[in-house]
Amino acid sequence: MVTFKEGNNKFNFRVGAIILSRDKRRVLLHTIKGYDFYLLPGGRVEMNEDSTTAIKRELREELGLEGIQPSPRLYLEDFFKFNGENYHEFSINFLVCLEEKNGDLENWDEFFGVEGEKYIFKWVDIDKIDSISMKPSLMKKIIKNNSDQCEHIILHEA
Numbered sequence: 440m441v442t443f444k445e446g447n448n449k450f451n452f453r454v455g456a457i458i459l460s461r462d463k464r465r466v467l468l469h470t471i472k473g474y475d476f477y478l479l480p481g482g483r484v485e486m487n488e489d490s491t492t493a494i495k496r497e498l499r500e501e502l503g504l505e506g507i508q509p510s511p512r513l514y515l516e517d518f519f520k521f522n523g524e525n526y527h528e529f530s531i532n533f534l535v536c537l538e539e540k541n542g543d544l545e546n547w548d549e550f551f552g553v554e555g556e557k558y559i560f561k562w563v564d565i566d567k568i569d570s571i572s573m574k575p576s577l578m579k580k581i582i583k584n585n586s587d588q589c590e591h592i593i594l595h596e597a
Contacts, residue, residue: 515577
């Protein structure tokens, strides 16, 4: 995975997915056991892997999704502190609309992913997303905006 550490600083190259339900009223978020916030499903890009291949791989590994058509929605340069480290994270976040073939993912409000109980997934009503603790919190605005136009944002949370 494309991540490296230099002293108290860490760099990550990550992909994330704004997964919308078929009716476009809910978004799928996930948390990691022990965390008190949600984030977009996804993960780190592997060395020599392009971002589209990475998001397809991550969603297949985490959720069993096949045949998705992700489209870039947000290029995010995020600077933040977490667990005592300074992070510089570059992420490409894709819009993924569920289709009929993956629709049974919508049958559960909250569930564990393919990889076991470490990742907890939850469907959240978009009009109630402000009540959810999410990182980065900017993602709430992006999700509510409901646009398919790609943006580039630099975020300094540290």
